[in-house]
Amino acid sequence: MKGIDTSIYDVVCVSPRNHMVFTPLLASTCVGTLEFRSVAEPVGRIQPAISREPGSYFFLSNCKGIDEQEKSRLLHCVVVGGGPTGVEFSGELSDFIMRDVRQRHAHVKDYIRVTLIEANEILSSFDDRLRRYATRQLTKSGVHLVRGIVKDVEPDKIVLDNGTEVPYGLLVWSTGVGPSSLVKSLDLPKAPGGRIGIDEWLRVPNVPDVYAIGDCSGFVESTGKPVLPALAQVAERQGKYLAGLLNRIGKAGGGRANSGAEVDLGDPFVYKHLGSMATLGRYKALVDLRQSKEGKGISLAGFLSWFIWRSAYLTRVISWRNRFYVAVNWLTTMVFGRDISRI
Known part of the structure; x- marks a missing residue:
């Protein structure tokens, strides 16, 4: 190891000890003639490249076996869901791999990879031209796009509906949101999908002084309003509307519990989509x-x-x-x- 030309090779050492012992003098340390540190030499001093070169490493561990397949699985990052969140994370992760991992951890550059799985088209709410552009950019940055539906998730692999098994080391699930166990357990009117039902003023029907906003809520069918998208701008607009509504109720003398039933609530909440944005990295x-x-x-x-x-x-x-x-x-x-x- 000491004589390897580190301008040609990277050096990776795996050992349960971070030093080497000069055994001919080991007996002298037992009787106090020499100190133990006098016959021990740090590995980093024997081969300085381990301490200073970006492609050389020392691992304080025991080698229990060799599996190149297992290494490939552990370094496989799978993102499920081709919406803005999944696409943005895939792009950022690919940038990190290309700019940092490949430069600083050259020994894994041929193993680490990103796969994005989507049942239909990625970024389905965007214009067709933008979707094609996103597909080209993600593919160019090394993201592998797979069309399929996840049927089962196991600790080390996911199974698609066509029987394909995809091993992974890191799994990121970004296929949308659903009602939490708390929301499901509440004895409140429910909207389609199991979310808390609300009317046009974001009130929970038949429950005085209770309002609900964000992903946990949805319009009840009697309002005839469509399902709101699970976006941050929806919750933000609902929050601003509800703040103004509560202020109006308070100024009209309905700020106390069970005192706002006769207060004029004004115009109902109307959501107007402002558009969508997504980053692709690079x-x-x-x-x-x-x-x-x-x-x-x-x-x-x-x-x-x-x-x-x-x-x-x-x-x-x-x-x-x-x-x-x-x-x-x-x-x-x-x-x-x-x-x-x-x-």
């Missing part, structure tokens, strides 16, 4: 500002969309302190090609 993103999939509006892809996506979310960070840190982080990412915290 300074690429999608911006779709149409109110519906069939509607007309602006749809962009590429670097400009990435800049719009970054700028839009930068303004949503609550504190100016965090806005500053996020802005500096993004600028250094563009200048240095990576997050400054990794430099």
Whole structure:
């Protein structure tokens, strides 16, 4: 190990000890003639590349067996769900693999990979042109796209409806949300899908002074309103509407329990979709500002969309302190090609 030319090879040492012992002098340490540290040499001193070269490593462990197949499974990252969350995570993870893992952990660069599984088309709510662009960009960045429905999830693999088995080391489930066990257990009116039922003013029917917003709630069938998408902007708009509604009720003298029944609630809640955005990594993103999939509006892809996506979310960070840190982080990412915290 000491004589290996580290300009040609990476050195990886696996041993239960981080030092070597010079055995001819070991007997002298037993009677106190020498100290134990005098006959022990750290592995990093024998081969300095282990301490300083990015592709050389020392593992303090025992080798119990060799399985290249198991290594491939552990380094396989599977994302289930081709919505904005799944696509964004796949893009960011692929960027991390290409920019950091391949440079700093060269010994696993040929094993680590990302697979995105979706039952239909990825980003189904976006324009067809944007979906095709996203597919090309993800494929170019190394993300393997698989169309299929997950039938079963096991500790080390998932099984698709066609019988295909996909081994994984990391599984990210991003196929949407459903009612939690708490929501299911509540004895309240339910909307389709098992969520808490609400009326046009976000009230829970027949339950005084109780309102529900966000993913846990949905319009009851009697309202005739469509199911709201499980997006953050829905909950945000509902929160702003409910805050104004509660203020109006309070000013009218209905702020106490069971005292707001006769208060005029004003206009009901109306959701207007502002569009969707998703990042693909590598300074690429999608911006779709149409109110519906069939509607007309602006749809962009590429670097400009990435800049719009970054700028839009930068303004949503609550504190100016965090806005500053996020802005500096993004600028250094563009200048240095990576997050400054990794430099």
